[in-house]
Amino acid sequence: MSVATPAPEPTPEDVARGLAELERHLGAPAPHPPEARPTGADDASSGETRRVKRLRAEVAEARLIAGLQDDDTPLLLDTPRVRKRRKAAREAARLHELGQDPAMRAWQAARMRRLLVAVAMVSLTLALAWSTAGVQHFASEGAALWSPSWVFAWLVEPFMSMALLFVVGARAYLATRGQPIVSRTLVRIEGVFLALTFGMNVWPYLPWSLPQGKAFTVSGIVLHILGPSIAVAIVIALPIVLGAFAGLDHERPTGAPTGPTYWANAAPGGADIAALAARVHDLIDAGELPEAPSATRIQRTLRCGMDTARAVRDELAEGAT
Known part of the structure; x- marks a missing residue:
């Protein structure tokens, strides 16, 4: 069994040299730890900086956009404004087509006729009511207030x-049914009533009828003839207007007229000129038409087309010769 040799004891030089190494070691600066790189930091060695990545994304986006710009599909889609205009155009076209329908044309004419008759009758009633005060002033002849003469x-x-x-x-009613009354007697009756109303309104305000001390004024005459004048106009115009409504043909028009045109004749499927000429002869014999009526007068009386009226006029002229 071997015996371990004891280590030699250090000499004073070894101790001094160890202390010097220890002091040198303790006096040296401590090494700095490596700096921590932030998460997601760019790799400088590869050149992928944040700016490079942003530019790369822009280039990729531009390439995609350039490829999609050749596609015209988005241009085929309707914008809300286009759809709104298209809807309005379709609605206008359908309303126009509906307006050409015979039933719709007849309904529109009937509605307008009712409106015109209502306006005319209201105006006539107001005009006659306006003249009531003037007639009362004439008829009372200065009677005392609330006396029998004044009331009646x-x-x-x-x-x-x-x-x-x-x-x-x-x-007016018979004119709407296509059977206008052509009677001089009724015209004279209307003329008598209107003349009486007109005269009784105006007479007290004429210069020779005014009491002494009261000056004559044109405004007084105008105000009192206003009501009778409107009544005369409505009485004359209303049967003519309603007769024109009765002569309307509500069939669908075949084309745009180039001038004053009448849609059709009175008789369905064409007019019998000889029969119409015989009817005009009867009206002439009855004194309701002149000896040689014009085409306009014949058209207005028979409620036929203007072409038919001209043919009837020519037929009458040939028969007279």
């Missing part, structure tokens, strides 16, 4: 107006 004077205009409205209403 208010009834003069109403019963004349009712009689006038009876004649006007009958002519």
Whole structure:
């Protein structure tokens, strides 16, 4: 069994040299730890900086956009404004087509006729009511207030107006049925009622009828002839207008007219000129038409087309020769 040799004891030089190494070691600066790189930091060695990555993304986006720009599909889509205009155009076209339908044309004409008749009758009633005060002033002849003469004077205009409205209403209604009354007697009756209303309104305000000390004024005459004048206009115009409505043909038009045109004749499928000429002869014999009526007068009386009226006029002229 071997015996371990004891280590030699250090000499004073070894101790001094160890202390010097220890002091040198302790005096040296401590090494700095490596800096921590932030998460997601760019790799400088590969050149992939944040700016490079952003530019790479822009280039990729531009390439995709350039490829999609050749596709016209988005241009084929309707914008909300285009759809709104297209809807309005379709609606206008359908309304126009509906307006050409015979049933719709007849309904529109009937509605307009009712409106015109209502306006005319309201205006006529107001005009006759306006003249009532003037007629009462004429008929009372200065009677005392609330005396029998003064009270009954208010009834003069109403019963004349009712009689006038009876004649006007009958002519207007029959005109709407295509059977206008062509009677000089009724025209004279209307003229008498209107002349009486006109005269009684104006007479007290004429220069020779004014009391002494009261000056004549044109405005007084105008105000009192306003009501009778409107009544005369409506009485004359209403049967003519309604007769024109009765002569309307509501069939679908075949083309745009190039001038004053009438759609069709009175008789369905064409007019019998000889029969119409015989009817005009009867009206001439009855005194309701002149000896040689014009085409316009014949058209207005028979409610036929203007071409038919001209043919009837020529037929009458040939028969006269």
